[in-house]
Amino acid sequence: MAPDMAFEVIQTLEGDSIFFSIGTDHVFYVTREIRETQTGWSRVDLSSTLSSQHGNAAVTAKSFSISQNAQTMQFDAALIITVTGADFLYLSLNHPNTADAWANGVTWTVIPFDAANITVPKPLTIADVYLMNIPSTDGSNPVQNCFVDIMRTAGDPLALLDRYYITPGSTPQWAKHTLAIDLKAASISSCLGHRTNDYVPGIYTFGTIGTTRELIYAPQYNFFRPAVAPLASRLTLPAGATAISSALNGNGDTNLFVAGTGGIYVFTPDNQGDGSSPVLAVPSSTLAQINILAGVSELSASTTSSRTVVWALNAQGSLVHTYCPAGQEATASAWSTPIPLCSGVEGFAFYLNMAASNNVLFAHLSGAQLLQLTQDPLTGTWSQRNILLPATAINDMIEFNSFTTHISIYDANGLPVTNTPVTLTSTSPVTVYINNVYHVLTPTIPINATSDFSGSVTVVQETQSLNAVCFEITVTGPPSVTAQVDPLAKASQTLASIQQGSDLRAVQIKDTTGAAQPLIPSTVPSTTSDAAAKSIANLWKIKATLPADGSVKTTAPATAVSHVASSTTASIKPPLVWGVSFVNGATYHEGEEAVSQHIRTKAVANTAPVHTVGLSLAQQIEVAAGDLFNFLQSAWADVSSFVVQQAGAVYHFLATIGGKIYDAILDSVAVVTGAIEFVLNQIEVAFEKLVAWLGFLFDWDDIKRTHLVLKNVMKQFGNKVISSMDTLETMVENAFVNLENEINSFTGITDPGELIGTRQQAASATPGVNSPQSNWAVQHTNNGMGDAQTTYVGSNSSSPGLDQLMADLQGLVTNEEDYISTTVTQIKTQVIDQISSMTPLEAIKKILGIVSDLILKSARNIIVKLIDVIKLMISELLVMLDAPINIPIISPMYKAITGSDLSVLDLIAFVGAIPATIMYKLAAGQAPFPDNATTNELIAAPDFATLSSLITGSSAPAAAQTKLVSGIHSEMKSTAVSKWVPDAGIQNIFAIIMNFAAVTGSILVVACAVKKREQPTPPSAETTTIRAIAATSYLLFISPDIAGAFSNGAEWYVIMNDIITIIATGKTLFDNTEFLSEDDTWNNKISPILETIINICWLPTAIGAIPTMIHEGKTPAATDWIGLVANLFFDGGGALTAGTSEELAPVPVAEGLFAASQVCNLMYGLLCGICASMSVPS
Structure with missing residues (x-):
């Protein structure tokens, strides 16, 4: 799917994606993720049918807003269209988000301009529309919070705006939002919200208001005196403020986040009165000599019952995210270390899966297609995939890398078992194609499929990394037969054979013409390839201590290096502390030498005496391993050294980046493969080479x-x-x-x-x-x-x-x-x-x-x-x-x-x-x-x-x-x-x-x-x-x-x-x-x-x-x-x-x-x- 001009995304009851966008053809589309279809996605035009409401004149989709009710998963949609130079507002409210409801399409209701005692501008020019569905907390109907900005006078060089709030079904439906300030188009940004104990919702407005840069919250109207303008609250802006975003919590109130010079600030719902000051929630963070929260141009936040997540698009075009437990937004220590996920981002939208609270992100990357990036709710690793729409021409196709598993089912005599029922589950949720049909595998709900005419089941899992989700397939029988499938198994055998630098230097890869070349360029020093080989061997030994099905190893937390009993023999255990320094190439170190090349600190007091060399884990910056290794796919050169050390029953990966030490736990096979990819990048083996070496390229x-x-x-x-x-x-x-x-x-x-x-x-x-x-x-x-x-x-x-x-x-x-x-x-x-x-x-x-x-x-x-x-x-x-x-x-x-x-x-x-x-x-x-x-x-x-x-x-x-x-x-x-x-x-x-x-x-x-x-x-x-x-x-x-x-x-x-x-x-x-x-x-x-x-x-x-x-x-x-x-x-x-x-x-x-x-x-x-x-x- 090519990127569109504007897009937003919501989810279904099952956590699947519903993607709304205005295409480059100025049509308003919905692109739905649909299971058990050939491509997994279907795109439908939602705006062109409105032409019949305007004498079959051409309709141009101009802007839209989508809001979803977190309780019912129903959604509201507001659409602005332009017909013969005039704009019109259409609403579709409380739309059920089910397959049956989508089969009947979307019903639009026009909301004509009918503000009391106000002449409709000629032509009506709508600058923006804002929509928020606020769930009920007492069993009553949800509240639709809708604002519309229109140009006060057509052709006005000052581009002054008038703001209205919309009350669908009332008379009138348009009501003037009276503020004693002037709003100018292109100089403000707004988002909707609701403060604690307020009777009506309102709107936050940030930017140049009049002649002053301000942040104002104003309710729709004065609840106690409706004829009087609502009381606006001027919130204290943090220095260098650049963007705002609000997030509804479970009580129907909103936290307001502001990006500023110092980082990301928050106004909690009970701290949004006149003159209120924000709390610094996420301080500015320097990563690889860059302040990754500087110059944020776009901010987006969301809260589920368990987590709040904030995404920020910074001045470098990098998309950074951070998160905290829901309800602890004002506690700086509760927030995760902000980490960039991808760079060259021109636009994004995301949602938090209601069931698992994992991120599902859509990003338009510069010069690329629109991509979906999904965070594994168990391991925290990220997977990337294309959005495949049904082809409009027979030769339309897209190429992508995949783990493809071909499973053949035979009876006891070796005869193919055709058209037989099978079920599949996975360790983590993952999207796959099973015999060319799109499915979402999960750990709890088996997917029913059937072996094909040849007795085969083919499972395709798109990937841009070595990370693969394991799954289980069961022939329902009788007799019932179950097989555990690790898509990485074949690559694992190859990686396990790497024990020393000469093994890596001996590897030859071929391109699609059959031409051979060494895996490692001749410019890579032997000490570097030796260090990489030893690192791979050690990491593969760590992999052997982790659940083979890809799930996360759960252990009690530990803060120091110690040696614990294990059934694993000493000969196949990695050293307790080892690492690599990247100075004039790469050099491998073990024990005290590894720490001295990294950063030496005292071992934590009262630790086990069997091993006293190591880094104090309490003094490092904790970071999710999935986030770190995803970042290092493109920033591997910024790492000056790393150390891996055992602490309790788990291993920590400590990377020095820009003088800071980041600590990630190697608790699943997925993050170990991420570490291996990082090591291979250090010897100039990018993912394309990995495919040629560990995967398969047709000659x-x-x-x-x-x-x-x-x-x-x-x-x-x-x-x-x-x-x-x-x-x-x-x-x-x-x-x-x-x-x-x-x-x-x-x-x-x-x-x-x-x-x-x-x-x-x-x-x-x-x-x-x-x-x-x-x-x-x-x-x-x-x-x-x-x-x-x-x-x-x-x-x-x-x-x-x-x-x-x-x-x-x-x-x-x-x-x-x-x-x-x-x-x-x-x-x-x-x-x-x-x-x-x-x-x-x-x-x-x-x-x-x-x-x-x-x-x-x-x-x-x-x-x-x-x-x-x-x-x-x-x-x-x-x-x-x-x-x-x-x-x-x-x-x-x-x-x-x-x-x-x-x-x-x-x-x-x-x-x-x-x-x-x-x-x-x-x-x-x-x-x-x-x-x-x-x-x-x-x-x-x-x-x-x-x-x-x-x-x-x-x-x-x-x-x-x-x-x-x-x-x-x-x-x-x-x-x-x-x-x-x-x-x-x-x-x-x-x-x-x-x-x-x-x-x-x-x-x-x-x-x-x-x-x-x-x-x-x-x-x-x-x-x-x-x-x-x-x-x-x-x-x-x-x-x-x-x-x-x-x-x-x-x-x-x-x-x-x-x-x-x-x-x-x-x-x-x-x-x-x-x-x-x-x-x-x-x-x-x-x-x-x-x-x-x-x-x-x-x-x-x-x-x-x-x-x-x-x-x-x-x-x-x-x-x-x-x-x-x-x-x-x-x-x-x-x-x-x-x-x-x-x-x-x-x-x-x-x-x-x-x-x-x-x-x-x-x-x-x-x-x-x-x-x-x-x-x-x-």
């Missing part, structure tokens, strides 16, 4: 090359599909003859005895398969699919002869309908439901026993007729592949990375290339396709034959070509590669990448199936895009079979696999044409039955290699058996398709079979991944 150059290879492979395979159609029928006839001869060879094979469930359980262990980075593109593709746009339309008319061919095909399919239904039920109940407890050969024999008759009797004629149908539409394939597509996030990212616009084929190849490259690099330690001539040739190969020659490598040794591991459904899966052959390895790399790509393909195919099943009837506009993605995703899904097409094998099952792959590809294309988009008979009857038949015919080719190997006396490798299990899931899931149609099965049965089919598809992908990973040469 786009490596991914781009993989993408371009995949793209050309799929394109040339598409060309092969088209060119093969004319000879395909003859090939099918011959293949079925061979198939009939070979089916009997599957009997009599010795069963190795290992259960399929054992293979399943290992599938999710593929390195990187469940990582957030591998799933990043899939997540955004699935999330953006419904909003994607394409200019592809496709042919919606039939070719000559097509109608008759389809009628013939329908007749053949209908004849097998009952048999197919029985077959599907048998496969589901006798194989799929029991597959985890069967061996592969048991499953094979059981399936063949069920489907052999169909394969040998009727499938051939149906397949041949299907080929005739596909021939007439196959030219549509390349049109669909090349169709442009615009999809949120992916399209603009792709354009930035490649410089090209995204096509449907680009999308699938790109989304597949990201995880394939990542998983390959994790397994092999290098990119699959380096930047060399061979890769360039693969990318540029103009036809299938050229590409096939490059992949198979005609000069490669024959042994290397027969031992390739990769083609599910083909001989390329036959044996494991035992040795890396650099010169002949391209086919192996290619095959492995194609198997890795199938992991993503399986997810996309399931995502598209789910989306299409959710589509309304008739299909909606976005169906064209989803159909295009579904058709091309299938190429990624069958990528191992495409790899098999490049093997040039002569075995029957290789040839048969090639044929079925081409037919399945053509049929999937045909399914997704515009011509069939609304053909219910095809979509719900013919196509599902055909899919079942194709997969049943595909099964023998999938399992053909192992019987052949065994008959030849060879021993199948582990990857061969895993490949066989993958094929069983692929074809088993596909064989269930007929039963997923609600026209062919009862709805509950169809839904169950659909779910089972998609789980089979996902399991196939996972098994492809583990097979590929095991095949990567070491």
Whole structure:
């Protein structure tokens, strides 16, 4: 969200934000934080509808005021609009702050100028409006305190003002606020209030009043003598006063705060009579040689039942805050040390969360977006996030850093558990996106969510620091399973490895192009990196003493260094006192030396004698650790030294800044990570470098090359599909003859005895398969699919002869309908439901026993007729592949990375290339396709034959070509590669990448199936895009079979696999044409039955290699058996398709079979991944 001209913020009953603003377009907006939506925010125009009240003339929002009742959380709004040069006042009072009320919008009431005996100025020009809702303390209605300043005379060069108070519903509603002084526009600032024991509220006015700089409080009117002007109280201004702000307390009275040369002063509610003097509440404070309370231009205060907070925008543009317990505003010692939160601030608004009393701040930073900064109510640390409005254009996007947690849920057999209920809670309140939906996690109220179609829950937590909030996820079961999640866990492992300077100096980080550079610049002295490393090691030892869930360690207060008993062994304890001085670099010190380099003081009397070196904590300036480390993110260079020392059971961090020592307690993991960030800043490791080191940056150059290879492979395979159609029928006839001869060879094979469930359980262990980075593109593709746009339309008319061919095909399919239904039920109940407890050969024999008759009797004629149908539409394939597509996030990212616009084929190849490259690099330690001539040739190969020659490598040794591991459904899966052959390895790399790509393909195919099943009837506009993605995703899904097409094998099952792959590809294309988009008979009857038949015919080719190997006396490798299990899931899931149609099965049965089919598809992908990973040469 871009910054607006003016803004205020209130909260809902749940503590969510309601943000009011006038935009640069002069429209009055409300931007609401809304849970369980895609972005978390919604923006609504509240002023333009008022045009209808003014003859549809243009309306300009000029100014506004918002006030919230702290008891009911209802709010009042005052809006000034300008119409044809005249201003109008509108009010909306006692507006309920609920979702239901917001659904009905805001009702405005115009308050026309009707002051008694006063002629309305022409034109009416309103300078400002003030509004305060004062809650009742006796159960009566709240009091609205509203004042309006207007220009006395239009065009008056003196700009004199007249002030009125507004009493809605009375006659008149405008009443002159009579004061024996002149107010001038732009020379005063005002805020509303209420003094103790006053019967009516009033207004504070500060600035040049007449010719004198004054501070005056005046009630609305004289309660006892309404006809007489109210008695104004002149309050004594502190020297150098620059700003005022009032805050209502629980009694409905206001403290008035004034910023002056000496600091922040307060007039308590009972000290606001004529001539009253303020109390200095927060003395001026020098931090890093700057008086941070000097020249305050804006002051804002708020009070809840437990806390009062004051924010001040100083002369340097820094936003400073301080706080005290409610009711102790006049006690200087009760106030916290003022600390700047952020700099370059041009405007701000905040509220105190009514439940937790933590700060929620909105700040417009110079040259930046509007940001929300939230204080953790437990740890006191600060988090920053963007306000994400629903996009107005498909390519609108914003980039931010995040902790992304990808949680995959599997059952005991390793099957993905899809669409299952889960609950989430967090250690502290935190905003997150769960499966692309905005939520607020809290410790007490579980958030209900559901694993997605792939059995995953993705949690995204925006961050600009190392601070992450831990959360807990529970699968509600049965059985109930709970996992504790620390988003920082991976980074923690890396940080824990840093023990000495050489560890830091050895770290290399890469940018998005893969270029490496040292984490620490060569200009950093070794003594400095040594000091940083020792500090990190010590701080990480302190972290080990703190609650692992991120909560605060609660201990009795201590004021001196002492050694307390602990179960932690001495070898992993940090020194009792240690520190770093920053003079000519950084130098590490321990014990007395650390103190002498910092500031030596006597140990506090009567402390434990085990350790007497340390700093007297009673003499330091206490500061909240969250505030200190947030400040040090930008002011780290102002620290001259720091010491960490143990006191009781906690550790204190004492930083010397400008000659003063600031004391913060390291009582949570969040503040320890803040200390580590501070240390790393001292060695010139800013947060951007931390992301590259501890987080993850995509190596786009490596991914781009993989993408371009995949793209050309799929394109040339598409060309092969088209060119093969004319000879395909003859090939099918011959293949079925061979198939009939070979089916009997599957009997009599010795069963190795290992259960399929054992293979399943290992599938999710593929390195990187469940990582957030591998799933990043899939997540955004699935999330953006419904909003994607394409200019592809496709042919919606039939070719000559097509109608008759389809009628013939329908007749053949209908004849097998009952048999197919029985077959599907048998496969589901006798194989799929029991597959985890069967061996592969048991499953094979059981399936063949069920489907052999169909394969040998009727499938051939149906397949041949299907080929005739596909021939007439196959030219549509390349049109669909090349169709442009615009999809949120992916399209603009792709354009930035490649410089090209995204096509449907680009999308699938790109989304597949990201995880394939990542998983390959994790397994092999290098990119699959380096930047060399061979890769360039693969990318540029103009036809299938050229590409096939490059992949198979005609000069490669024959042994290397027969031992390739990769083609599910083909001989390329036959044996494991035992040795890396650099010169002949391209086919192996290619095959492995194609198997890795199938992991993503399986997810996309399931995502598209789910989306299409959710589509309304008739299909909606976005169906064209989803159909295009579904058709091309299938190429990624069958990528191992495409790899098999490049093997040039002569075995029957290789040839048969090639044929079925081409037919399945053509049929999937045909399914997704515009011509069939609304053909219910095809979509719900013919196509599902055909899919079942194709997969049943595909099964023998999938399992053909192992019987052949065994008959030849060879021993199948582990990857061969895993490949066989993958094929069983692929074809088993596909064989269930007929039963997923609600026209062919009862709805509950169809839904169950659909779910089972998609789980089979996902399991196939996972098994492809583990097979590929095991095949990567070491």
